[in-house]
Each structure stands twice: as C-alpha cells, then as structure tokens.
Amino acid sequence: MGDRLDGVSVTESRTFGGQTSFEPLRRVLLRPPSAKALARWREYGWRSEPDASGIAGEHERLCALLEGAGAEVVLGEPLEDDPDGIYTHDPAITCDTGAILLRPGKEGRRVEVPAIEADFEAAGVPVAARLEEPATAEGGDTLWLDERTFLVGVGYRTNPAGFEALRSALPGVDVLAFDLPHWHGEGEVMHLMSLISPLDRDLALVYAPLMPTRLMQLLAGRGLRTVEVPDEEFASMGCNVLALAPRVALALEGNPETRRRLERAGVEVLVYSGQELSLKGDGGPTCLTRPLLRG
Numbered sequence: 415m416g417d418r419l420d421g422v423s424v425t426e427s428r429t430f431g432g433q434t435s436f437e438p439l440r441r442v443l444l445r446p447p448s449a450k451a452l453a454r455w456r457e458y459g460w461r462s463e464p465d466a467s468g469i470a471g472e473h474e475r476l477c478a479l480l481e482g483a484g485a486e487v488v489l490g491e492p493l494e495d496d497p498d499g500i501y502t503h504d505p506a507i508t509c510d511t512g513a514i515l516l517r518p519g520k521e522g523r524r525v526e527v528p529a530i531e532a533d534f535e536a537a538g539v540p541v542a543a544r545l546e547e548p549a550t551a552e553g554g555d556t557l558w559l560d561e562r563t564f565l566v567g568v569g570y571r572t573n574p575a576g577f578e579a580l581r582s583a584l585p586g587v588d589v590l591a592f593d594l595p596h597w598h599g600e601g602e603v604m605h606l607m608s609l610i611s612p613l614d615r616d617l618a619l620v621y622a623p624l625m626p627t628r629l630m631q632l633l634a635g636r637g638l639r640t641v642e643v644p645d646e647e648f649a650s651m652g653c654n655v656l657a658l659a660p661r662v663a664l665a666l667e668g669n670p671e672t673r674r675r676l677e678r679a680g681v682e683v684l685v686y687s688g689q690e691l692s693l694k695g696d697g698g699p700t701c702l703t704r705p706l707l708r709g
Contacts, residue, residue: 550575643675
C-alpha cells in the first residue's frame with residue numbers, strides 16, 4: 415500500500431503537477447472510509463446504508479489496483495464526521511503551481527477542505543490559492559481539456575463566483591464556463607464530470623443527452639471524438655471513468671455496453687468493484703481520487 419503521508423516517494427523528483435486529465439497518473443490521493451462517518455449516510459444523501467467491512471475492503475482493493483497500474487497511492491486520514499470525505503476529488507484541484515482549495519457547494523462537505531489542506535502539506539503539495547465566500551466550487555465540476563484549457567460546470571454546487579475565482583487562480587489558462595442541467599434539482603448532484611470524462615487528447619466519454627450544447631461544439635471544434643454512454647448506463651455512473659493514461663481507463667464494474675464502446679474506440683478498460691464504495695454514495699473512480707501528479 416502507498417504512503418500514509420509519512421514522506422515523499424524517492425522515485426519521483428516531482429510531487430505534484432500536470433495540467434491534464436489523461437496523461438499517466440503518477441501520484442494520487444485517496445481517503446479511507448470511516449465506520450463512524452458512515453453512520454451519517456442518510457444525512458449526506460447516500461442511497462442506502464453502506465456495509466463498513468465491505469466498503470473498507472473495496473477501498474483497499476481499489477488502492478491496490480491503482481498501485482498495480484503504476485500510481486503512487488497517498489492515503490489521507492479518515493474523516494469521522496463526513497461519509498463523503500472518501501470522495502477526495504471535490505474539495506480541491508491541482509495545477510502546475512500546487513493545489514487550489516475549493517469551497518464545496520454542499521455545506522456538509524466544507525470540513526473536507528482543511529483536512530485535504532493538511533494532506534497536501536504532508537504530501538509535499540503547496541497551496542497555490544483558495545476560494546472564499548461567496549464562491550463555491552467542487553472538483554467534480556472541473557476538468558483539464560488540455561494543458562491550457564480548464565472547463566468549469568456552473569450549477570448547484572459551483573456558482574458563478576466560484577468560476578470567477580478559478581479564472582483568477584489560473585492565469586494564462588483559458589477557463590471556460592458551461593451551465594449544467596437542472597436534472598433532479600439541488601438534492602441530487604449533477605457534476606460536469608457526470609457528463610464527460612476525457613480519455614486522451616482526441617477522445618472523451620460523454621453522456622450526450624445532458625451535455626451543454628456549447629461544450630459539444632467545443633469538442634467537435636477541437637477535433638475530439640466522443641464515445642457515448644447509453645441511456646440505461648448513465649444512472650450507474652457509466653460516464654464516470656478515470657483515465658490512468660491515454661486510452662487506459664478505470665471504470666466501475668458493470669456498464670457492459672459502455673465498456674464495449676470504449677474498447678471499440680481503442681481504450682483499455684480496467685474495472686473495480688464498488689457496490690458499497692461507489693453505487694451507494696454516487697461516487698465513481700474520478701470522485702474517489704484526487705490526482706496529485708500526472709505526466
């Protein structure tokens with residue numbers, strides 16, 4: 415298993431960086447589940463009660479899979495009051511200058527920001543900027559399309575002030591905003607990365623029916639091919655996949671038609687079991703991981 419924040423890997427000269435969503439994943443932060451926090455599953459909107467032993471086992475196997483794929487796994491400390499704390503993608507983003515601490519739109523998740531700040535300090539990742547009230551933003555509403563293009567979904571979790579704050583925090587980068595669909599309203603999260611997962615410089619997995627029109631036009635204009643998730647696999651997070659390297663994807667077990675379509679597009683697909691870890695809390699492989707170093 416990877417470091418528990420007790421030092422920086424001697425095999426890497428860099429500890430952070432890589433303004434990309436698809437270059438090789440070298441170093442990644444995950445947070446183990448806490449049995450105490452899981453008792454608050456209803457309060458945080460999980461679909462059903464997670465099994466503490468089962469979710470811990472799934473998390474350990476996910477970490478082992480990531481290590482087997484070549485990533486250094488850095489483990490943060492469990493959060494005892496927030497079951498969503500296992501979804502480390504959301505309270506911060508990383509760029510070539512360090513970490514940008516966000517301000518989640520889901521109020522109960524704001525305790526994750528100081529926790530991940532401590533994780534970053536121990537992992538050798540400096541804080542480059544932080545969002546302040548009234549700005550809100552969550553990592554799931556953001557992605558790097560390429561090194562100089564950063565996409566932000568504006569909706570119930572990321573507000574216009576959050577977009578402006580991210581634009582200020584990323585000078586020299588084209589930070590582009592796209593309105594997210596209402597879908598089922600404030601009570602059910604709809605992140606930008608619920609709709610799109612970049613897999614290479616010229617390839618992205620999308621759920622086309624809910625994609626912002628301007629974003630689809632941007633992809634086409636940049637020459638990106640899209641693989642479409644079928645309707646019947648959207649709710650089971652068919653669109654939520656993590657690029658481990660160009661055209662190498664980690665996906666939640668299941669969603670066989672999405673997998674077939676990816677493989678036909680030349681993507682190698684690895685899968686993990688997430689009955690407890692992902693399906694009950696609506697958090698797929700991107701949600702469970704905060705990339706620290708890519709490239």
